[in-house]
Amino acid sequence: MYYEDPILKLEDFSLNIGNTKILKNLDLDIYPGEIILLYGPRNSGKSSLLRSFVHLNEELYNNVEGVGGIYFLGKSVFDLDRKYLRSQITYSDPTFVENLNFLTLKEILNLSLGLKLKDISKEYFSILEKLGISKIFSDLDNLKEYNSLKNWSIGEKISLITFISLARRPKVFIFDSILDHLDDFLLEDVKDILYRIKEDRTLIISTRNFSLFSDIAERVVFLDDGKISFAGKTESFIINYPK
Numbered sequence: 125m126y127y128e129d130p131i132l133k134l135e136d137f138s139l140n141i142g143n144t145k146i147l148k149n150l151d152l153d154i155y156p157g158e159i160i161l162l163y164g165p166r167n168s169g170k171s172s173l174l175r176s177f178v179h180l181n182e183e184l185y186n187n188v189e190g191v192g193g194i195y196f197l198g199k200s201v202f203d204l205d206r207k208y209l210r211s212q213i214t215y216s217d218p219t220f221v222e223n224l225n226f227l228t229l230k231e232i233l234n235l236s237l238g239l240k241l242k243d244i245s246k247e248y249f250s251i252l253e254k255l256g257i258s259k260i261f262s263d264l265d266n267l268k269e270y271n272s273l274k275n276w277s278i279g280e281k282i283s284l285i286t287f288i289s290l291a292r293r294p295k296v297f298i299f300d301s302i303l304d305h306l307d308d309f310l311l312e313d314v315k316d317i318l319y320r321i322k323e324d325r326t327l328i329i330s331t332r333n334f335s336l337f338s339d340i341a342e343r344v345v346f347l348d349d350g351k352i353s354f355a356g357k358t359e360s361f362i363i364n365y366p367k
């Protein structure tokens with residue numbers, strides 16, 4: 125039972141790319157503070173759906189058309205200023221990880237947070253510590269070596285993206301498949317941080333590996349061939365959903 129208004133709402137929402145209906149008449153309410161696992165096989169439409177929340181498909185592809193309603197705090201995302209929308213909902217996907225190779229640490233911190241290295245606060249440092257990348261920031265030699273993001277491991281890059289996402293303090297943060305690439309130990313730490321730091325924010329994680337996130341997910345949305353075939357409590361998904 126939910127007493128608050130949904131933070132995100134889909135109302136008979138479909139997404140067409142050219143003549144293909146990628147997302148098919150979706151209805152869904154997502155509430156403040158929830159941890160949602162968007163689960164589904166390859167090509168089921170997870171990324172297309174998550175990009176729809178931030179009005180991004182239209183920027184990436186031609187011939188894209190959203191039909192029906194998609195709302196952030198009651199307002200159609202099609203009418204909202206995209207910069208505002210993306211400050212409220214942060215979307216991170218694997219292309220973000222790849223694009224980091226073309227930037228320096230200074231540039232990414234400045235571009236994403238307007239932050240200079242010398243201005244990293246104690247609060248930020250403690251988040252970096254929990255994400256396992258504070259040593260990079262702790263002395264000048266390390267900073268020099270790590271200034272080119274090409275020199276960072278995938279795990280370190282994902283920790284950096286997680287840090288940026290948390291530091292921007294959005295109302296909703298979306299991790300599209302990127303946490304699947306972490307090793308078991310770092311994944312446990314990242315999940316723990318997300319769980320503790322998220323407070324009243326909504327977290328949406330998409331994955332093809334249900335078991336990686338079933339412990340922190342409160343609700344599961346199962347997407348299959350562009351349709352929501354289950355949306356409910358994680359326990360109910362585990363017990364009832366026919367494999």
Ligand SMILES: Nc1ncnc2c1ncn2[C@@H]1O[C@H](COP(=O)(O)OP(=O)(O)OP(=O)(O)O)[C@@H](O)[C@H]1O
Binds near residue numbers: 166332
């Ligand atoms: N720009 C595009 N043009 C045509 N078809 C597209 C485009 N983008 C996605 N699709 C198609 O839409 C469907 C859903 O793709 P999407 O990437 O959203 O799925 P996904 O569940 O995120 O997959 P994965 O788990 O592999 O990341 C797929 O059939 C894909 O081929």
